Amino acid sequence: MQLGDTTAHSVNGDGVGGDDFPVLRARQDVFFSGPVGDSDPLEGLTIEGVVVSGSEDLPRDVTFTRGVRINGDLVIRASGTVTFNGPVEITGGGDLRIIGADNILFRGGVVLTDTDGSGQYGDLFPEANEITFRGSDESVRGQGVLTLRPTLVGAGIELGTPALSQPTGVLNISNDEIPSAFGDGFSRIVVGHQTASMRRRARARCASAPSTRWTSPRCATRWRSTAARSRSRTIPPATTTSVSKARSPSTRATTSCCATGWRPASPAC
Numbered sequence: 001m002q003l004g005d006t007t008a009h010s011v012n013g014d015g016v017g018g019d020d021f022p023v024l025r026a027r028q029d030v031f032f033s034g035p036v037g038d039s040d041p042l043e044g045l046t047i048e049g050v051v052v053s054g055s056e057d058l059p060r061d062v063t064f065t066r067g068v069r070i071n072g073d074l075v076i077r078a079s080g081t082v083t084f085n086g087p088v089e090i091t092g093g094g095d096l097r098i099i100g101a102d103n104i105l106f107r108g109g110v111v112l113t114d115t116d117g118s119g120q121y122g123d124l125f126p127e128a129n130e131i132t133f134r135g136s137d138e139s140v141r142g143q144g145v146l147t148l149r150p151t152l153v154g155a156g157i158e159l160g161t162p163a164l165s166q167p168t169g170v171l172n173i174s175n176d177e178i179p180s181a182f183g184d185g186f187s188r189i190v191v192g193h194q195t196a197s198m199r200r201r202a203r204a205r206c207a208s209a210p211s212t213r214w215t216s217p218r219c220a221t222r223w224r225s226t227a228a229r230s231r232s233r234t235i236p237p238a239t240t241t242s243v244s245k246a247r248s249p250s251t252r253a254t255t256s257c258c259a260t261g262w263r264p265a266s267p268a269c
Contacts (some may be wrong), residue, residue, distance in 0.1 A: 001026040001059075004033030007066060012040040019043035021072070025050050026059040029080075037069035043089070044072035049098060058100055067108070070094055073122075076101075082128070084108060086133075094122045095144075100151055101128035106201055109139030121187070127151050138183030145189045146182075148173060159176070 001022065002013055003233075011032060019046040030047055036054045039256060061081035067086035068074070072094040076082055082101045084261035087108035090096050093116030098104055104126045110133075112122040121144035124151065133140055148171070156170035174190075195264060219223035 001028065002031045002033065007034045009034040010038050010066075011036045011042070012038065014040055015040050019072075021045070024046065024078075026058060026098055026216075027052075027057045029061045029063070029150045030059050031062075032066070035066035035068070035086070036064060037071070039065065041071040042137045043092075044094070045070055045076070046073075046075045046077075048077045049101045064088075073097070075099075081105065082175060084110075087111070087139075089113070093120055094124075094244075095125065096122070097125040098126075098128075099127050101126075102151065103130045103132070104128040105134070106140070107134050109135040111139075112142035112144060123147065124186075129155060131171065131173065133177045133181040133215075135181055139182070140181045141183035141185055143185045143187060145188045145190060146186045149192050153193055159191065 004011070005074065011034070018043045020040075022042065022044045022227050025048055027050045032103040036042070036045070047062055049056040051057070056077075058077055058079040060078065062076055062078045062080075063083045063085070064220070065085050067073055067088070069089045069091070070085060071092040072090075073163055074088075074090060074094065074096050076098045078098070078101050080101065082098050083105045088096065088110045090110075090112045091114050093114050094112070096112065110124065112124060122142060123144040123146070124140070124142050125147045127147075127149050131148060134253075149172040156166070156174045158165055158170050160173070161175045165172065211254070222260065
């Protein structure tokens, strides 16, 4: 499925009252030739598969060649690579949820702003066996929950480029991405699936830089599942003075890399 022939062709609302909430169903690739929501943002967009013989046949690759702006939820269910070549802006307290992908690539920033009608901030939920953030400093921002997890339940997870890091077969969030791409403000950061048991190995030291945004961006950690499923690790907002946007002052004042369960080599922890 291709929407538009050139980068000048965009996908927008119809400019009249009422919500614009298209649902695209495809069994092959989905390709947006131009921007989405550059003049009249949609109130939501869902991309999903086609039900065949009682099961959903997901689209493979989903590609956005230009920027994306949605005033509501953006939900993508795909089995291949989801690529955002431009910035992504989710307003109105909407969620960005990508489910079932093999790879996700953000070449620009990802920003979630505002609250919905119930006063809730939007969540960022990318699920893929490999997730890559290539935006500029603090280009990934929001005030809801950030969840990072592999599609393959039980797959290994590496945070912060641990020693003997494995380039394939695990979800890698590198040292280059953690301290630079992620901005302050997320209420929680959840890594992994939330059931069964997991064995974790830490392979690093606690970061000492005063500009730490996560609890410990250089506490490189490898997690290995010992069951068919893996368990999540919840990381509260960071603790240093640079985290002025975190929403829970009491949590921010007491949390440390030790309190969250990291096992860095630093004696101070």
